[in-house]
Amino acid sequence: MAVKDYLRERFFPHMWCPGCGHGTILNALVHAVEELELNKNEIVMVSGIGCSARISGYVDFHSLHTLHGRALAFATGVKLSRPNLKVLVPMGDGDALAIGGNHFIHAARRNIDITAIVMNNRIYGMTGGQFSPLSGPGVKATTAPYTTIDNNFDVVELAKAAGASFVARSTAYHVKESTELLKKAILHKGFSVVEILSQCPTHYGRKNKEGDAVGMLELQKTNTAKLGSKALEDNPGLIPRGIFVEKECPEYCEEYDKIIAQAMKGRNS
Amino acid sequence: MAKKKLLEIMINRDWCKGCGICVQFCPTKVLELDGREKVVAVRPEDCICCKMCELRCPDLAIEVLTQEGDKDE
Numbered sequence: 001m002a003v004k005d006y007l008r009e010r011f012f013p014h015m016w017c018p019g020c021g022h023g024t025i026l027n028a029l030v031h032a033v034e035e036l037e038l039n040k041n042e043i044v045m046v047s048g049i050g051c052s053a054r055i056s057g058y059v060d061f062h063s064l065h066t067l068h069g070r071a072l073a074f075a076t077g078v079k080l081s082r083p084n085l086k087v088l089v090p091m092g093d094g095d096a097l098a099i100g101g102n103h104f105i106h107a108a109r110r111n112i113d114i115t116a117i118v119m120n121n122r123i124y125g126m127t128g129g130q131f132s133p134l135s136g137p138g139v140k141a142t143t144a145p146y147t148t149i150d151n152n153f154d155v156v157e158l159a160k161a162a163g164a165s166f167v168a169r170s171t172a173y174h175v176k177e178s179t180e181l182l183k184k185a186i187l188h189k190g191f192s193v194v195e196i197l198s199q200c201p202t203h204y205g206r207k208n209k210e211g212d213a214v215g216m217l218e219l220q221k222t223n224t225a226k227l228g229s230k231a232l233e234d235n236p237g238l239i240p241r242g243i244f245v246e247k248e249c250p251e252y253c254e255e256y257d258k259i260i261a262q263a264m265k266g267r268n269s
Numbered sequence: 270m271a272k273k274k275l276l277e278i279m280i281n282r283d284w285c286k287g288c289g290i291c292v293q294f295c296p297t298k299v300l301e302l303d304g305r306e307k308v309v310a311v312r313p314e315d316c317i318c319c320k321m322c323e324l325r326c327p328d329l330a331i332e333v334l335t336q337e338g339d340k341d342e
Contacts, residue, residue: 003329003332007329012283012284012328012329013283013284013285013286013328013330014328016327017286018286018287018288018327018328019286019288019289019290019327020327021327022327023326023327023328023329024290024324024325024326024327026327026329027324027325027326027327027329028324030329031324172325172327173325175321175324175325176321176324179324201288212288212289213288213289213290213327214288214289214290214293214294217290217293217294217325
């Protein structure tokens with residue numbers, strides 16, 4: 001199947017601003033799904049609220065557009081009732097870790113077979129550029145005209161500590177790497193988290209003098225380095241990219257099936 | 270690996286929003302924005318078929334059609 005077969009072309013051009021990194025992430029995701037030759041009837045995309053969440057409208061999979069931050073809760077329900085489906089949950093940084101922070105850590109703790117994609121643009125774009133828990137200190141936002149003082153979460157460290165069995169990070173600039181990481185995450189059995197740094201030129205870039213989309217992509221190139229690379233060794237201040245965790249752990253749906261089997265032992269259903 | 274041959278750079282002008290990402294990051298500067306801020310392939314003969322424009326385009330507006338170099342498939 002071609003990439004276009006996975007899109008709902010009637011809704012294009014999409015609603016994201018010119019140069020928005022979320023479009024590139026959508027591009028990487030459909031390329032990943034196409035390269036894996038997945039059947040679109042076996043994929044469910046569950047999203048919450050925000051610019052990032054609009055992604056579920058543009059893909060021709062089963063899709064659920066749900067409550068702010070609660071995408072993972074809905075996805076858990078879908079996965080438990082239909083464990084044979086692939087469940088993808090793209091979320092924005094605020095959606096995943098502010099409003100949905102609790103769902104995020106508990107889904108990771110359970111190690112349920114869901115692919116969570118954190119489209120991190122470090123700002124609430126849709127509502128007008130308020131800072132998010134991933135903005136970090138020293139960032140200008142509409143709610144922080146004198147710059148923020150809040151520390152930010154590190155998605156990778158948080159997911160690792162919460163128990164996710166696959167954790168990776170890439171950027172919208174490194175689109176081939178993102179595609180490969182998404183493919184691995186989709187195939188991984190267990191809770192997989194892929195953080196993809198995205199750019200919001202409209203709210204973040206303009207306020208923080210990072211320039212337009214091109215300028216922000218240049219920064220993604222210069223401010224990150226691959227895990228285990230010489231650049232990262234020489235300059236530990238760079239943001240590491242790559243796979244941080246990849247391990248086999250008991251998966252929640254399988255464990256649940258075992259409990260059902262145990263409870264039904266000796267009974268004629 | 271056989272070298273890829275360019276057939277066509279298809280640009281969906283209705284979807285392109287003129288962000289310039291493809292123009293900036295094209296390794297051989299094949300693409301440019303025209304007067305209406307839409308991308309056009311001005312030097313397709315220089316294209317090396319890396320498809321980075323297609324992959325990076327946030328509007329999914331570019332498709333690079335290629336053919337395998339030495340065998341017909």
